[in-house]
Amino acid sequence: MxxxxxxxxxxxxxxxxxxxxxxxxxxxxxxxxxxxxxxxxxxxxxxxxxxxxxxxxxxxxxMSTLPVSEEYTGVREILQWYRDPIGVIQTRTNDEIPASVVAEVALGYTADDKTTPAELSARIVEIKDFLRSFLQSKTAMELKNEEKIKIEIRNQINDNILSKSKIKDVRFTKYEIVEQ
Structure with a gap:
């Protein structure tokens, strides 16, 4: 090359x-x-x-719900309601600028139970005082979670006020929180 x-x-x-x-x-x-x-x-x-x-x-x-057969579905218990003697509870919240709270509480107990309404009637003053002081100790924000408040009321009444019987449920027939 x-x-x-x-x-x-x-x-x-x-x-x-x-x-x-x-x-x-x-x-x-x-x-x-x-x-x-x-x-x-x-x-x-x-x-x-x-x-x-x-x-x-x-x-x-x-896919998140499972089918439930009828044999596993429980029938809700029919309750009697204790509400007239309690009446309307009016108080103020534990805020810097307190809100007004108006509550009418109904306490549910087993329908065929005779001791619970008798004990509730005997302790009506304690129950009214407890409800007033319980609602007064909470802030308006805490009172907005109704389900939690109902559970707390039921547990406190069963543990601290009633001795012979227990209530099954707590419902509000009137529940108003008026913030200023």
Whole structure:
């Protein structure tokens, strides 16, 4: 080999030159390939989003609830309600700017129980005083959680006031918190 031979260092065979037509024809398949990839990705993303929204949004079948047969479903106990002697309890909350609380409380006990209403009648003064001081010791924000208040009242009456019997439930026939 002599130093005079032409060496093409830029690639390709000696004597071949690419024309502009071939460059364009090679560009079109590459462009189509990328368009297909992007389109496929978009279709995949939309499919995943639609399925996820249907599952989370509840349009799909709800898998979090279990069917309960009738033999396991308990019948709610029918209760008698002790409420007239208690009357309306009016007090103020334990806030910097106290709110007014008006509550009418009903205490539920088993329907065929004869000792509970007798004990409730005997301890009516203690119950009224407890309800007034209990509501007075809470803030307006604490009193807004009605279910928690009902449970606390029931437990306190059963543990600290009644001795021979227990109440089963506490309900409010009137429950108003008026903030100033």
């Amino acid at each position: 002599s130093d005079q031979d032409d060496i093409n260092l830029e690639g390709g065979d000696v004597g071949t030159t690419e024309t502009s037509g071939r460059k364009i024809s090679g560009l079109i398949p590459q462009l189509l390939k990328w368009v297909a990839i992007v389109l496929s990705a978009l279709i995949f993303i939309v499919t995943v989003v639609v399925i996820t929204v249907n599952i989370i949004g509840g349009a799909g079948k709800n």
